[in-house]
Amino acid sequence: MDGMAYAINNEIHLSARYIASYSGDVKREVAGVLYNEEFFEELLGKTVDEAWRDYKAKLIAMISKLTVLSLCSMLAILASMSSGALAVDYRATNTAPTTPGGTRFDNEIGTEYSIQTLQSAAQFIWQTFGQTTEADRKSVQSVNLFVDDIDGVAYADNNEIHVSVRYIASYSGDVRIEITGVLYHESTHIWQWNGNGQAPGGLIEGIADFVRLRAGLAPSHWVKPGVGDRWDQGYDVTAWFLDYLDSLKNGFVAELNEKMRTGYSDDFFVQLLGKTVDQVWAEYKAKYSTK
DSSP states (O other): OOSSEEEETTEEEEOHHHHHHOOSOHHHHHHHHHTOHHHHHHHHSSOHHHHHHHHHHHHHHHHHHHHHHHHHHHHHHHHHHHHTOSOOEEEEEESOTTSHHHHHHHHHTOHHHHHHHHHHHHHHHHHHTTOOSGGGSOOOSEEEEEEESOSSSEEEETTEEEEEHHHHHHOOSOHHHHHHHHHHHHHHHHHSOOGGGTSOHHHHHHHHHHHHHHTTOOOTTSOOTTOOSOTTSOHHHHHHHHHHHHHHSTTHHHHHHHHTTSOOOTHHHHHHHSSOHHHHHHHHHHHHHTO
């Protein structure tokens, strides 16, 4: 065609005759032709300056929207922090890796599995205690497990759990299952209410073993239901007793734990069951003495 180029109906037409006759850098020339500002108006229905203004306006609007979204996200994070909604930080450390028990821990249990167990234990404890919201629970930001060269089995203190490598080394059964049960017990001490230190120690230990029992982690060496001299003897003895009471009133242990948030009284048993703790202990003993 004659001429240089023209744009129509969203099409650009270049003249082959013009290209053939051009004596300079034809590539550069065609680039300049294609940039002809009139083509913007033909293709977009607006001048290049109008298109540029529209672009800047949309860009500013988009940046403003992103700023608002970022601000909302930051406010949500701050709200979560203030309400304690951030996830609990779980960590596990083997402080005695060269000992026989420390080596067995690394080979048969490991820190990764231990952290997973601490997480699942917390979820199970909250469920057992009926603690469906952050406000129902203790405010705990982190739980640290240490596998130490110490005597005994394990203990919990100040949101830390310490497990004995000597116990791990000496245990003759499936040590992974055993330590899982131990971690459920000790994790309960992290999360349970203790009546501001007024509750019987045997009851505190009994609730921890009750959680272990309900998780299906009671070991074979536990006493049988009905065994024991006192209701607050602790550990497995009290755990079986609490299991019996929970069968009389579903959720009994959860309600008892909630009452122990601010203090303790034996009268809690009367409030929840309509009988004294000595009465229900006598009935419990009588039930199993006939078996």
